[in-house]
Amino acid sequence: MSEYNRVVIPIGPQHPSLKEPGCFTVTLDGEKIVDVVVGIGYNHRGLEKACESRNYIQIIYLLERICGICSHTHTTAFCQGVEELAGISIPRRAAYIRVIVAEIERLHSHLLWLGVAAHEIGFDTMFMYAWRDREAVLDILAAVGGNRVNYGINTIGGVRRDIDDSLRQDILKMTDALQEQVKYYQELALTETTLAARLAGIGKLSGEDALKYGAVGPVIRASGIDFDIRAVDPYAVYAEIPFKVITDTHADVFGRTVVRILELLESIEIIRFCIKNMPDGDIVTKAPRRIPAGEVISRTEAPRGEDIHYIRSNGTERPDRVRVRAPSEANWHAMRHMLLGQYLADAPITIAAIDPCFSCTDRAIVINSGRETELMDWPRLRQYSIDWYKKRGIDVASIKIPERRMYF
Amino acid sequence: MVQADTLWKVMAEQAMIINYSRGDNALSLLKKAIAWGTRKSPWIIHFNAGSCNGCDIEIVDALTPRFDLERLGILQRGTPRHADVLVCTGAVTLQTKDRLKQIYDQMPEPKFVIATGTCACSGGVFNGCYCVMGGIDSVIPVDVYIPGCAVRPEAIISAVAKLLGALEAQQKGGGKDADRRSDHSQVSREIQYFKG
Known part of the structure; x- marks a missing residue:
């Protein structure tokens, strides 16, 4: 019976609740979601292929534009990887500056998410509040990097811009003001009953499922699993910085909100620690133009989760292959699982709760389901084709190419 | 209210023209009214x-x-x-x-x-x-x-x-x-x- 009552609703690619093009084909049984097909790829620009025709310095600026929200984390991951291939270590001051900028970026990204999430549940006052506070963070980013969105801090071998004393004071002032606001949001999120009633219990994702579907970032941490690359596989100077990995056991959209708000406070603490303990010295070491052949996997913790860059170099000025596994890409599967069995009205906030970033996501992926993949070298491939034809009764080896006839 | 008044006048004029004049003028006036709205908001x-x-x-x-x-x-x-x-x-x-x-x-x-x-x-x-x-x-x-x-x-x-x-x-x-x-x-x- 219910088979006949099903309604298919396409959401997107242009939709008021989506700021970016993506298409969710939702199948409804009454008000309940029974199936979701996530259609992505609208933002696929072919960046990884473009990397192969650019040199390492050019690639930094290209990869910065994978995503305007978490631009710094992508370049950090890439530069770290290239530095490892080249066998150079960056000055400690540069590592501190990388961490400071990464954490300021996390502040801006989480505030942005808070606003967008509030907008999705019709709480536009909070949307405006969060985005107003975010302006102060953007001012600091503009002062540090010279631009509000793509700041161009990283370079291979260190960072391009220093953070001087007056700027440090500005950052501290900003964090003080922001901390008060974030504490207000924390109180609001934990005590405001309407907010809790709207967010609690929707988008459920148990810890087991989070691991099964490979969720990352605040999504998995809100399911009670303390997986944070900054702690699990510390890069830059995170090993020296005391910080808590924020987890929550609500395992729903409410939990994700709490995790992100508490992470804002934790990021503020990290920034303060870094500014206090920043050593003097150079900010960049000389890096070679040609990177020795090799391959490397570099991981960073983006505001949305684990960001993986794979780089294969071949001894020239250009890489053989660059592969980016952005955090949103990992969260789609978990998001589909969360949506199943939900009401349609909860779909926008459930989608927003993973903080989806389509421009990070849209990579070309080939999935061979149920079959093992293997690499074949040329002789094996040739033998394979001979065997393939033999099975079908054609003996390629026995075919004799007739001699060329002469017509004159 | 001033804006509403002006718009009303424009619309009234346009209605008159539709009734008593050739279609071209009416169309151009309607266009004007829409353009005015677009410009303001x-x-x-x-x-x-x-x-x-x-x-x-x-x-x-x-x-x-x-x-x-x-x-x-x-x-x-x-x-x-x-x-x-x-x-x-x-x-x-x-x-x-x-x-x-x-x-x-x-x-x-x-x-x-x-x-x-x-x-x-x-x-x-x-x-x-x-x-x-x-x-x-x-x-x-x-x-x-x-x-x-x-x-x-x-x-x-x-x-x-x-x-x-x-x-x-x-x-x-x-x-x-x-x-x-x-x-x-x-x-x-x-x-x-x-x-x-």
Whole structure:
């Protein structure tokens, strides 16, 4: 019976609740979601292929534009990887500056998410509040990097811009003001009953499922699993910085909100620690133009989760292959699982709760389901084709190419 | 109330002309009334055609408290059928190309397009990627270009102000936009294949 009552609703690619093009084909049984097909790829620009025709310095600026929200984390991951291939270590001051900028970026990204999430549940006052506070963070980013969105801090071998004393004071002032606001949001999120009633219990994702579907970032941490690359596989100077990995056991959209708000406070603490303990010295070491052949996997913790860059170099000025596994890409599967069995009205906030970033996501992926993949070298491939034809009764080896006839 | 009064007068005049005069005048007056409305309160729709998100958050930024475009009567709408101005970001990818045309075609006349960001102007850093068409003007005609990576909200406000200024001048000049209009209809003809 219910088979006949099903309604298919396409959401997107242009939709008021989506700021970016993506298409969710939702199948409804009454008000309940029974199936979701996530259609992505609208933002696929072919960046990884473009990397192969650019040199390492050019690639930094290209990869910065994978995503305007978490631009710094992508370049950090890439530069770290290239530095490892080249066998150079960056000055400690540069590592501190990388961490400071990464954490300021996390502040801006989480505030942005808070606003967008509030907008999705019709709480536009909070949307405006969060985005107003975010302006102060953007001012600091503009002062540090010279631009509000793509700041161009990283370079291979260190960072391009220093953070001087007056700027440090500005950052501290900003964090003080922001901390008060974030504490207000924390109180609001934990005590405001309407907010809790709207967010609690929707988008459920148990810890087991989070691991099964490979969720990352605040999504998995809100399911009670303390997986944070900054702690699990510390890069830059995170090993020296005391910080808590924020987890929550609500395992729903409410939990994700709490995790992100508490992470804002934790990021503020990290920034303060870094500014206090920043050593003097150079900010960049000389890096070679040609990177020795090799391959490397570099991981960073983006505001949305684990960001993986794979780089294969071949001894020239250009890489053989660059592969980016952005955090949103990992969260789609978990998001589909969360949506199943939900009401349609909860779909926008459930989608927003993973903080989806389509421009990070849209990579070309080939999935061979149920079959093992293997690499074949040329002789094996040739033998394979001979065997393939033999099975079908054609003996390629026995075919004799007739001699060329002469017509004159 | 003053605005409502003026609009009412315009509409009343137009009704009289429809009754007592030739159709051409009525049409031009109706056009004037619509143009006047567009100039005073342009409604925008935002479409991301393959951008990195940078310009998109700056557009939303321009609508939030510090910059607050809404005080100029500019509202963001969810559907192209309500919008006068298409604010478009990003280099056009192969997959959004058709959708962009479709959205443009759904907007009522008169319509305007603002290409926001270097990628929207020329393809920017993504120029030459296998999945990228180029700037917005490779697909639909563009009225205002805002360069910058990413554009600042101030630049967006300036662009909107310039668009409104140009509109006003155009209306005073009267029918100077004949060329551009034909350009728009050209695109509409191209889009016919969506419908049939």
